[in-house]
Amino acid sequence: MKLPTSARFSTICLHAGQEPDPSTGAIITPIYQTSTYVQDALGQHKGYEYARTQNPTRAALEGNLAAIEGGRAAFAFASGMSAISAITARLHTGDHVIVTDNTYGGTFRLFDKVLTRYGITFSYVDTADLVATEQAFTPETKLVFVETPTNPVLRLTDLAATAALAHARGAALVVDNTFASPVLQRPIEHGADMVVHSTTKYLNGHSDSIGGCVVAVRDEDIEWLRFIQNSAGAILSPFDSFLVLRGTKTLALRMARHSENGLALAEYLRSHPKVTRVYYPGLPDHPQYDLARRQMPDGVGGMLSFEVASFEEARLVLNRFRLMSLAESLGGVETLVCHPASMTHASVPPERRKAIGLSDALIRISAGIEDIDDLKDDLAQAMG
Numbered sequence: 593m594k595l596p597t598s599a600r601f602s603t604i605c606l607h608a609g610q611e612p613d614p615s616t617g618a619i620i621t622p623i624y625q626t627s628t629y630v631q632d633a634l635g636q637h638k639g640y641e642y643a644r645t646q647n648p649t650r651a652a653l654e655g656n657l658a659a660i661e662g663g664r665a666a667f668a669f670a671s672g673m674s675a676i677s678a679i680t681a682r683l684h685t686g687d688h689v690i691v692t693d694n695t696y697g698g699t700f701r702l703f704d705k706v707l708t709r710y711g712i713t714f715s716y717v718d719t720a721d722l723v724a725t726e727q728a729f730t731p732e733t734k735l736v737f738v739e740t741p742t743n744p745v746l747r748l749t750d751l752a753a754t755a756a757l758a759h760a761r762g763a764a765l766v767v768d769n770t771f772a773s774p775v776l777q778r779p780i781e782h783g784a785d786m787v788v789h790s791t792t793k794y795l796n797g798h799s800d801s802i803g804g805c806v807v808a809v810r811d812e813d814i815e816w817l818r819f820i821q822n823s824a825g826a827i828l829s830p831f832d833s834f835l836v837l838r839g840t841k842t843l844a845l846r847m848a849r850h851s852e853n854g855l856a857l858a859e860y861l862r863s864h865p866k867v868t869r870v871y872y873p874g875l876p877d878h879p880q881y882d883l884a885r886r887q888m889p890d891g892v893g894g895m896l897s898f899e900v901a902s903f904e905e906a907r908l909v910l911n912r913f914r915l916m917s918l919a920e921s922l923g924g925v926e927t928l929v930c931h932p933a934s935m936t937h938a939s940v941p942p943e944r945r946k947a948i949g950l951s952d953a954l955i956r957i958s959a960g961i962e963d964i965d966d967l968k969d970d971l972a973q974a975m976g
């Protein structure tokens with residue numbers, strides 16, 4: 593099988609990085625569950641010496657991820673957090689990073705509780721506001737770390753404009769593309785230098801693997817990521833690589849359905865009398881609807897949040913869901929609901945949660961790919 597250079601996006605998702613297995617012709621890349629490789633003679637091997645450094649299943653996944661994000665190389669890690677950690681391990685004492693203010697709670701915890709111990713400083717900025725981003729730069733700024741759409745209040749950042757700001761000041765733009773997936777948003781096409789994912793979410797898509805990846809374009813980043821992946825060793829296992837590779841085959845199909853269901857639930861909630869606010873960039877009254885259409889032209893995905901009157905009301909609603917499961921995480925084929933203030937964002941101090949608009953009455957939905965009428969029925973009964 594040879595992937596034509598003219599291949600379109602969903603064909604790339606399905607085939608990139610994979611050739612029939614050279615020893616048997618198996619169409620699916622096998623799980624190379626080995627720690628080492630026998631060498632033909634001293635100094636002669638097949639490109640594989642030790643499985644922390646190279647593994648064929650992981651290499652196939654990395655080739656696939658690089659192709660679908662439009663990068664030059666990808667590196668697969670044991671979790672989304674270890675992927676983010678691999679990027680920031682390159683920073684030195686005194687370096688400064690601009691971060692989207694309502695970034696994933698675990699990212700905030702890594703920056704605030706771990707990296708500040710090494711003398712790295714962080715400014716948490718509403719990167720939806722380009723003037724605020726511009727004002728946050730210092731001569732020491734090395735990275736701008738953006739999440740768009742954000743979790744859980746679905747704010748967007750203009751990637752092309754932010755890339756221009758960063759590059760004019762010698763900083764790199766890193767985009768956490770977990771919420772959108774490369775089907776809906778390809779940050780490298782907008783000027784990002786690196787894209788990071790929790791593959792745990794949409795890329796794997798079946799809620800049965802924890803993993804992460806970084807996709808890069810510049811030689812210096814690729815060199816660093818290869819070095820740190822091997823040096824720190826937080827690699828994705830062969831089995832998890834196999835699972836994510838299986839996941840990306842159906843990514844385009846799944847994302848279309850996630851987006852369709854996300855929009856339908858957002859529209860339903862907007863007209864519900866007990867809902868005080870809906871957060872979904874695919875609704876025309878979202879303040880960044882125009883940017884969403886430009887930056888995510890094929891849909892904005894399955895993530896949405898809404899507010900009810902109070903925390904007590906949110907608790908009642910959350911405890912009534914039957915088909916939708918109360919759980920952390922997102923991006924799987926099954927619909928999940930969560931209470932960000934006490935679950936995914938519990939590590940974010942209350943005053944910061946307030947500043948980013950994350951109220952105790954907020955409920956987040958990760959819309960799966962079930963029949964939309966079943967999801968609406970469950971939502972209707974849970975709202976009471």
Ligand SMILES: Cc1ncc(COP(=O)(O)O)c(C=O)c1O
Pocket residue numbers: 671672673674696698699739743768770771789790791792802803804921
């Ligand atoms: C946007 C985002 N980035 C990164 C992570 C971290 O990924 P992982 O849980 O795979 O370490 C998450 C996890 O929820 C996330 O939502």
